[in-house]
Each structure stands twice: as structure tokens, then as C-alpha cells.
Amino acid sequence: MANAASGMAVQDECKLKFLELKAKRNFRFITFKIQAQQVVVDKLGSPEETYDDFQATLPANECRYAVFDFDFTTDENCQKSKIFFIAWAPDTSKVREKMVYASSKDRFKRELDGIQVELQATDPSEMSFDIIKARAL
Amino acid sequence: MYGGDEVSAIVIDLGSHTCKAGYAGEDAPKAVFPSVVGSIDQMDADGDNENNDSKTSNNNVDSNKPKGKRRLYVGSQSLGFRRDHMELTAACLVQVLSPLKDGVVVDWEIVDSIWDHAFKECLLVDPTEHPMLLAEPSSNTQQQRERTAELMFEKYKVPALFLAKNAVLTSFASGRATSVVVDSGGGSTTVAPVHDGYVLQKAVSTSPVGGEFLTDCLMKSLESKGIVIKPRYSFKRKEIQPGVFQTVDIDFPNTTESYKLYSKRVIASDIKECVCRAPDTPYDESAYSNIPMTPYELPDGQTIEIGADRFKIPDVLFNPSLALTIPGMDSFAEISPSVRGLPQMVIDSINRCDVDIRKELFGSILLAGGTASMQQLKERLEKDLLEESPQAARVKVLASGNATERRFRGQYIGISWFIPANVVFQVRFVHLTGMKSMELLTYKENALKMRPMGCISCHCMRSVSAP
Numbered sequence: 001m002a003n004a005a006s007g008m009a010v011q012d013e014c015k016l017k018f019l020e021l022k023a024k025r026n027f028r029f030i031t032f033k034i035q036a037q038q039v040v041v042d043k044l045g046s047p048e049e050t051y052d053d054f055q056a057t058l059p060a061n062e063c064r065y066a067v068f069d070f071d072f073t074t075d076e077n078c079q080k081s082k083i084f085f086i087a088w089a090p091d092t093s094k095v096r097e098k099m100v101y102a103s104s105k106d107r108f109k110r111e112l113d114g115i116q117v118e119l120q121a122t123d124p125s126e127m128s129f130d131i132i133k134a135r136a137l
Numbered sequence: 138m139y140g141g142d143e144v145s146a147i148v149i150d151l152g153s154h155t156c157k158a159g160y161a162g163e164d165a166p167k168a169v170f171p172s173v174v175g176s177i178d179q180m181d182a183d184g185d186n187e188n189n190d191s192k193t194s195n196n197n198v199d200s201n202k203p204k205g206k207r208r209l210y211v212g213s214q215s216l217g218f219r220r221d222h223m224e225l226t227a228a229c230l231v232q233v234l235s236p237l238k239d240g241v242v243v244d245w246e247i248v249d250s251i252w253d254h255a256f257k258e259c260l261l262v263d264p265t266e267h268p269m270l271l272a273e274p275s276s277n278t279q280q281q282r283e284r285t286a287e288l289m290f291e292k293y294k295v296p297a298l299f300l301a302k303n304a305v306l307t308s309f310a311s312g313r314a315t316s317v318v319v320d321s322g323g324g325s326t327t328v329a330p331v332h333d334g335y336v337l338q339k340a341v342s343t344s345p346v347g348g349e350f351l352t353d354c355l356m357k358s359l360e361s362k363g364i365v366i367k368p369r370y371s372f373k374r375k376e377i378q379p380g381v382f383q384t385v386d387i388d389f390p391n392t393t394e395s396y397k398l399y400s401k402r403v404i405a406s407d408i409k410e411c412v413c414r415a416p417d418t419p420y421d422e423s424a425y426s427n428i429p430m431t432p433y434e435l436p437d438g439q440t441i442e443i444g445a446d447r448f449k450i451p452d453v454l455f456n457p458s459l460a461l462t463i464p465g466m467d468s469f470a471e472i473s474p475s476v477r478g479l480p481q482m483v484i485d486s487i488n489r490c491d492v493d494i495r496k497e498l499f500g501s502i503l504l505a506g507g508t509a510s511m512q513q514l515k516e517r518l519e520k521d522l523l524e525e526s527p528q529a530a531r532v533k534v535l536a537s538g539n540a541t542e543r544r545f546r547g548q549y550i551g552i553s554w555f556i557p558a559n560v561v562f563q564v565r566f567v568h569l570t571g572m573k574s575m576e577l578l579t580y581k582e583n584a585l586k587m588r589p590m591g592c593i594s595c596h597c598m599r600s601v602s603a604p
Binding site: 097 | 162164308309310311312313314315333334497500501531533535
């Protein structure tokens with residue numbers, strides 16, 4: 001089914017902003033939403049914002065895609081960063097929304113080149129800071 | 138808002154136990170009826186007694202006979218009415234003892250009659266006017282798909298058709314493209330890992346232990362305790378004085394065994410749904426010997442008390458060999474060594490997947506199907522998996538809120554929202570020119586005239602060619 005993508009288009013801005021996040025590190029995170037049959041940029045987070053700020057921007061009953069640039073220090077005291085892709089689909093969101101987001105995810109993810117870790121979450125516990133840290137290492 | 142709304146597609150999910158049909162974009166099916174069909178052989182309707190025949194042998198007789206010689210009765214209403222010599226046949230062979238055939242169609246005439254019933258009696262629609270979406274079991278073969286397409290196009294002349302896998306729909310409906318779907322339905326239990334919207338075929342495992350099997354276990358167990366379940370047709374009950382009822386047995390010598398069994402199963406499955414719940418720990422005869430009894434009133438007025446069976450029957454899902462301790466389930470002994478419990482099935486399935494995705498799979502195990510709506514089943518499965526999974530894995534079992542929702546959610550809601558969710562789904566339908574291999578080319582123009590979109594599942598034919 002994934003080979004037949006759901007037909008959602010991806011606005012160029014999504015790719016551009018993602019490139020900025022990746023190369024220039026202008027943003028800490030970007031959230032995307034599907035609107036009028038295409039994926040558009042929803043919110044942008046400045047580099048000073050934290051993971052908590054990021055979590056607060058995800059709506060409690062709507063689906064979103066998100067990209068988060070995670071800075072951390074490895075056991076060898078080495079500064080590193082990894083780019084996370086998060087598919088946010090809370091239980092309380094509409095079934096239609098979940099279907100749209102789940103079936104368009106693969107297509108959208110392929111547009112964003114350079115994602116290192118991917119996770120899907122249906123409630124905040126599935127994307128807690130500990131999990132992010134564990135996945136990054 | 139979304140163009141997909143105007144499509145008005147019809148959605149059918151033909152399960153091994155019940156058939157669900159309705160319109161795309163609705164949360165609940167418009168029609169739900171048994172996937173079992175009653176048939177009366179027109180040849181032997183006058184005379185000889187079929188009662189001695191078992192269901193199996195009659196199935197064989199039926200398939201040997203030329204078509205059109207039997208009369209079929211579909212739907213809850215016509216099945217609720219007892220008829221002389223009416224044999225019941227399931228579209229998908231639900232016989233507990235043939236795991237290989239579970240969930241997969243064996244009798245197409247019956248499927249045809251079920252679809253027909255859904256269109257003409259339940260939904261009152263003309264199939265030539267609506268695109269059709271069908272949910273198919275993960276284990277469906279190429280032949281099955283071709284046959285489905287053939288019947289849908291040639292007989293019902295549908296303008297467009299899409300087949301989607303149950304497991305994928307369940308997964309999408311909960312917003313996940315990667316998950317393990319545990320679908321415990323009427324006829325069988327299937328565990329299917331889905332990754333990025335694809336079912337990982339090699340890792341799919343099935344077992345014949347489903348709702349019907351549990352119902353049979355319960356029935357046999359009650360019978361061994363001397364409880365007689367009387368089918369509703371076999372007695373009359375009337376109020377002779379206020380509050381006092383009299384039950385009179387009626388004898389119908391021409392009722393077939395299969396109908397009797399079906400009617401008893403209807404009652405037994407209601408008992409099961411009312412009183413059973415999965416035990417928190419593996420069932421243990423001594424620990425459960427003096428738990429309080431739960432009363433249940435049978436249709437004929439007698440009240441039965443159910444004790445340990447409340448927990449023992451559901452535990453068969455987790456430990457199938459438990460079924461062997463129930464008197465009368467001896468026939469299960471042949472296949473029981475190959476049948477594994479639910480937690481083992483899940484772990485085996487995940488272990489057959491790529492190492493990289495195992496962790497993610499453990500974290501999103503989805504429950505679907507009627508049997509999965511059993512009380513406490515989710516908690517028990519989660520607990521068992523936690524004990525047996527690798528330490529690093531974070532186990533999470535997900536099921537939607539209420540039982541009714543869970544029953545349909547898996548496939549039905551998934552498939553129902555599939556089309557509205559996929560706005561330009563024309564793109565997703567493989568163009569008809571891909572159908573040459575199936576000699577359905579004649580329908581190409583026909584179908585294209587009616588609707589600009591093509592048809593048929595992309596899994597069915599690999600060759601995608603633009604017009």
C-alpha cells in the first residue's frame with residue numbers, strides 16, 4: 001500500500017525549512033501538518049527552545065509530523081546531534097486524520113533527506129525525553 | 138474539504154464470523170450479519186433424512202453438485218428461522234481443525250450470495266454505481282484476489298475495486314505505519330507485523346484458536362457438567378400465570394446437525410461474551426476451584442452458574458493445550474502441538490522480522506477483532522509479553538477504548554476511512570490495462586466510461602501502466 005502513496009503533495013517550503021534546520025541549524029524543530037491536501041509547515045522553533053517547548057507545541061488531539069534536532073553528549077564526551085522524525089498521532093484524534101497521516105508518512109519522510117531516527121507516538125509517554133535520549137545513543 | 142468525500146464508496150469486510158458492510162467514511166458498518174449461509178438442496182428436499190450426516194461430509198456433497206441446485210438463505214433474519222433440511226455453510230471454512238484454510242474463502246457461491254445480500258437487502262445500492270473497497274486477510278493468495286476481482290467486475294460490474302489488507306488498515310486507523318497487528322477474530326487469530334504500510338508476509342503467523350473455538354470449548358465444558366443448551370427453535374415458552382413461564386419442547390426431526398450447532402453456538406457465544414474475562418495469571422485449576430459463580434439465564438428460562446470456566450476458556454488463547462483438558466475437545470489433540478499461545482505468536486512473529494525494527498514493533502502491538510475485545514485481554518497480553526520479551530524492548534499493547542469500537546475498529550473503521558483519507562485515490566488504483574493477464578480486458582472501456590479512475594489492487598498486479 002505504501003507504493004501507492006495517498007496522493008498528498010508536499011509543499012516546497014517543507015523541504016526548504018528542513019534544509020535550513022539541517023545545514024544552517026536555524027531551527028530546533030519544525031512541525032508539519034496536512035492542510036488542503038498538502039503537507040505544509042505548521043510551526044518553527046528557534047534554536048534556543050528545548051524539548052519541552054517542542055512537546056508543548058504538539059496539539060493534544062490532532063496529528064502532526066515533526067522534525068527535532070537533538071543535541072547530546074555521548075559517553076566519550078563528544079558533542080553530537082541527531083535529527084528525529086516524529087509521527088504524532090494521539091488516540092483522541094479523528095480516525096480520518098490518523099489514516100491520512102499514517103498513509104502519507106512514508107512519502108513525506110522520503111522528501112526529507114537526512115533523518116537519522118524515526119519514531120511514532122500516540123501519547124506523550126512514547127516520546128518522552130528518556131526515550132529520545134535512548135534512541136539517540 | 139477533501140475531494141474524497143464525494144466518492145461514495147461501498148466498504149465490505151467479510152470476516153470468518155460476521156460480514157460488515159457500509160459506506161466509506163462512517164465509523165460503524167450499516168449492516169452486520171453472519172458470514173454463514175443456510176442452504177437447502179433442492180434435489181433431496183423431498184424425502185431422505187440428512188440428519189445423520191456431519192457438516193463436513195455435507196460440505197463435500199455440496200461442492201460436487203452442479204451450481205444452482207441449492208437454495209441459499211443469507212442474513213441474520215433468514216438464519217434465525219429454522220427450515221427443514223437447511224444446512225449451514227460458511228464462506229470461509231471456519232472448521233476449527235483445518236488451520237490452513239482459515240480465513241480464506243473456499244466456497245465462492247456463498248461469498249457471492251453474501252455480497253448479493255449486502256448490496257440488495259442491507260445497503261439497497263446498485264453495485265455498478267459505487268467503487269468497492271474490500272478488506273482481505275493478510276494470508277490471501279493471488280488466486281483468491283483474482284477470483285474476487287473477477288466476481289466483482291464480471292458479476293457486479295463495479296466501476297472500481299480496491300483490496301486492502303486487514304492488518305494495514307488496522308495499523309493506519311490507529312495512526313501508525315509500523316506495528317504488530319494481533320487480529321483475533323471469529324475463525325482464527327492472526328499476528329501480522331506491518332512496516333511502513335506493508336505487511337511483512339514471512340512473519341505472519343496464524344492459529345485456529347479464535348472466538349468460535351472458545352465458544353466450542355465453553356459449550357463442551359458446559360455439556361460435560363450436564364447443562365443442556367436448548368436452541369431457541371426447539372421449545373415454546375409462554376406465560377401461564379403472571380411471572381410463571383412454561384417451556385414446552387418441540388421436536389423437529391428434519392433439522393440438520395449444522396443448524397442445531399449454529400443455534401447452540403449463538404447462545405454459547407453470548408454466554409462467553411457476557412461472563413468470560415481473561416485471567417491475570419495463567420489459569421490454575423486449584424486456584425480457581427472456589428471462585429464465586431456467575432449466573433446466566435438461558436433462553437429457555439433455566440439459570441446456569443458459571444465458575445472457573447469464566448477464566449479457563451479465555452486462557453485457552455494464551456495456552457491452547459488447556460483445551461485438551463476440556464472433555465469433548467479430543468479432536469483438537471491432532472493439531473494442538475503446532476498451535477501456540479498468543480504471546481508466543483507475537484514474539485515469534487517479531488523475531489522473524491529484521492532486527493532493526495523489532496524494538497519498534499514491540500512498542501506498538503495493536504489489538505483488533507471481536508475476541509480481542511474480551512475483558513482484561515489487553516492487560517494480560519501486555520504482562521505476558523513483558524515477561525518474555527528481550528529486556529531492552531519497551532512493550533506496549535494498544536487497543537481502542539470501548540469494546541464495540543475495538544470489534545470493528547481494526548478492519549472496518551480502517552477501511553471505511555481509507556478512501557476519504559486518500560484524496561486522490563485514483564492514483565492508487567492500478568489502471569485497467571494491467572489486467573490483461575486476467576482476461577478482463579473487455580471491461581476496460583466499460584469501467585473507464587463509468588468513472589475516470591482505474592481499478593484493482595496494486596498488490597494484485599505489479600504492472601502499473603499509465604493510460
